[in-house]
Amino acid sequence: MVVSKRRYAMADVISFAKTTARYGALSNMAPKYPLFVNEVLIHSSECLYQACKFPLHPQIQKEIIEQRNPMVAKEISRKYSKFVRDDWDDVKYKVMEWCLEVKLIQNWDTFADVLVKTGNKSIVEYSTKDDTWGAMPDGDYLVGRNALGRLLMQVRANYLENRRQRYKLLPPDVVGFLLFGYPIGTVYGQEYYHNEWL
């Protein structure tokens, strides 16, 4: 995925930064959006995304996933930057899109609502440091590649057009996509677990 820089008029977009603000749920750092991948409870999409960087290092994945606080999880991930998979730059957008899809299908009753409320507007992650995943302020504009916002818009378009909950999600087409040494399998939607104990 080639992501070019864009310029967004602040007044026309849905921007998000802090998780406590109105659209904070769009952030991967947002709490209360638990995920369940390979029958492992993961506290946020940030933790999942960071863990995906280290498929050959289950110890690092464990350290990240045990963290309730996604900021701390990100710091742990930075600490191990030399162990990040070699092709990370080639696969990271694909992995991020999958993480967002997991967040959506496993938190349909809450996260889908937030996406719906963004309407047709552009979604932009407001950042003062990162113009790759987000966009930085420049007068009345936000300027950057805004990869996270664009992936969120893609997920919104894919899933919300028909407003139907997806039951399951296959892993992305990424070689060696492992969690704790085991291939990441199909992820099931929230609804699936209502019937788990039948």
Add this chain to the structure above:
Amino acid sequence: MVAMIDALVEQVFDKIKDFRKDEGVQITRDGIREWAEQFGDDAEFMLCETDNILGKTYLTKEDAIALYRNYIKEHLKRHGYDDIVRYLQDVCYLRLQPEGKSQNVIVNMVEDIIRTDYGLEVKDFADYPKKLFIYFDDVLITGGTLGSDLANWINEGDRKDDLNNRRIKLEVDLIVEHRFGQNMMLYRLEQVTCKGLNTDNIHIWHYYEVENHLKLPYGFGIQHLNAVAIPVKETLSPAAIEYWEKLSADRHADYAFRSENRPAEEKYYTSAENRIRYERILVDKGLYIINQIQDVKGNVRPLGFIFPSYKTLGAGTLFFTWRNVPNNSPLVFWWDVHGHNWKPLFPAKRG
């Protein structure tokens, strides 16, 4: 061989002789021998391996009293109490399970220890406002009972906000926990039954952990797969494989079997080879029992009860206590139905 069997019967008897003794169940040497003889040429092997298992994961009543005596001391320390009176003012031992179930037995045991060791009656502290709620149970296997008890307690008492904001503490204290069931139970609490609950504020303590989650790392390098039977598919009889393939269930098929090289080092069974042989026999004899049932319910599997939607051969738990042989353990240990040609190691309570 007879002498060896006699010696093994004696060893097994010595380990499980207190099983439900208070309730009139009698474990006898003859009963153990008859159980073993049902395995034909494998009788001595089954006794030997079962003796090893019981030595590791059978908890006598005496063991349990010692465990809870130590637990009380540790519990005070863990929650920062200097004296038992302050502790008892704050603590509430929940009784959510029906009378006669493990929870009430454990709470009674803990209250007896407090009476004996500290000269205090827990009921005398009932009127104090409670901050620390304890859910006791002996085993968490699938998480089903615990999950629904906690969800009901939290929802009916409107306690979610109190827990999320740490105004009260909830602790689950178990003798044994199965890791797969624990993960499933917590996820369901957060996403299904108690939506919005921060399960980080539920503290789960266990005396013994069964590493049965096939996709989790345990200490890295070695996953023991202890106290559980999860067979290797390639080593099972054709009848067992056919039975598994025909199960009308669609969940967790990838947890039905382990690979032969896991665990990397066998520390629970007497050897890796014996583990394969023992698990295969448990499955075959479990199927022998199932084949005698006229109307087989979806949760009945050779290695013990499991949810009908799970495509596995059963939960396979091998943890037993002086009062509980879980129905999630292999059928050969506990199946006791009049008219069926099977005598269990642990007889059912009669009358």
